[in-house]
Amino acid sequence: MHAINCIGILTSGGDAPGMNAAIRAVTRTALYNGFGVKGIYHGYRGLINNEVETLTTDSVSNIIQRGGTILKTARSKEFETSEGRKTAFDNIQAHGIDALVVIGGDGSLAGARVLAAEYDFPIVGLPGTIDNDLSGTDTTIGYDTALNTITWAVDKIRDTAMSHERLFFIEVMGRNAGFLALNGAVATGAEAAIIPEIATEVDQLAELIQSGFRKSKNSSIVLVAESEVTGGAMGLAERVKREYPEYEVRVTILGHIQRGGSPTAADRILATRMGEAAVNALIEGQRNVMVGIQDDRLVYVPFSKAIRDDKPINRDLLQTIKMLSV
Ligand code: ATP
Secondary structure, eight states: OOOOOEEEEEEOSSOOTTHHHHHHHHHHHHHHTTOEEEEETTHHHHHHTTOEEEOOTGGGTTOTTOOSOTTOOOOOSGGGSHHHHHHHHHHHHHTTOOEEEEEEOHHHHHHHHHHHHHHTOOEEEEEBOTTOOOTTOSOOBTHHHHHHHHHHHHHHHHHHHHHHTOEEEEEEOOTTOOHHHHHHHHHHTOSEEEOGGGTTTSOHHHHHHHTTTTTTOSOEEEEEEOSTTTTHHHHHHHHHHHHOTTSOEEEEEOGGGGGOSOOOHHHHHHHHHHHHHHHHHHHTTOOSEEEEEETTEEEEEEHHHHTOSOOOOOTHHHHHHHHHTO
């Protein structure tokens, strides 16, 4: 491996609050260590379209508090082809980039893994996704902010749910992961969380209704993880209307509000620590790893492990939620 002189950085997939704090930390740690830094706009699509600019310390001023990503993000079908990746790699070389930091979710890190393997090129990943669905890390950049946004939004919905004595299904993001729904339910005192991790084992809705979860209450809030497996909030509401017409049901889909906003202190600190660690990883000769955090310690997780679809979720919390909604 030849020496690293210039580090490229990109954000890819869904944006997440804290990505800017990570961009800032990577850029400034790299500059501090004497490297050049190139920002690639629009993720892998921008790598293919040659949207590359030099970043200076001023480029990342005043962004630590901003949601979204100053480098923009995108999804790219072309990058999933070997021709697309060839163009991307030609551009990497043309710009003198010797190593890449990729900030994104499991898809983005899967892409990084393929590129790194095809061209024997050093890449370090940072887990940037509100879904918290990357393995080998306790949490991901953006998750805490999204969880707080969900808590804020559900608190407001609770006011109207209480006043009208209604059953609310509130759908939250997470793709195929229930972390936001489960922990959002705990944080808001919801009556239940319906999550994909256990959807194939039990009929969560039937269990919920049969346990008479609404008997002593004048309103109920159920958080539902978006997923084909759970049926989403709409699917569940339709089922309740059909099977239990005595309930007055409403649906709220929180949607993209969950991605936005200023990152929480926890996400800014996490992104800053991880951004610094990404550059240190490259200096140490690490490659093809994601920076993760376990018990407050930064760790390197091989891409192959990080993108595995088996991150454990704390199922005990389902029982906690059930018990506390007596
Ligand atoms: P989020 O979890 O927030 O949606 P993500 O990073 O998982 O973010 P994806 O849309 O899954 O978002 O992936 C982003 C991009 O990564 C894709 O548009 C594609 O360009 C690239 N990518 C994903 N999987 C692969 C793969 N197996 N091979 C090559 N590239 C991939």
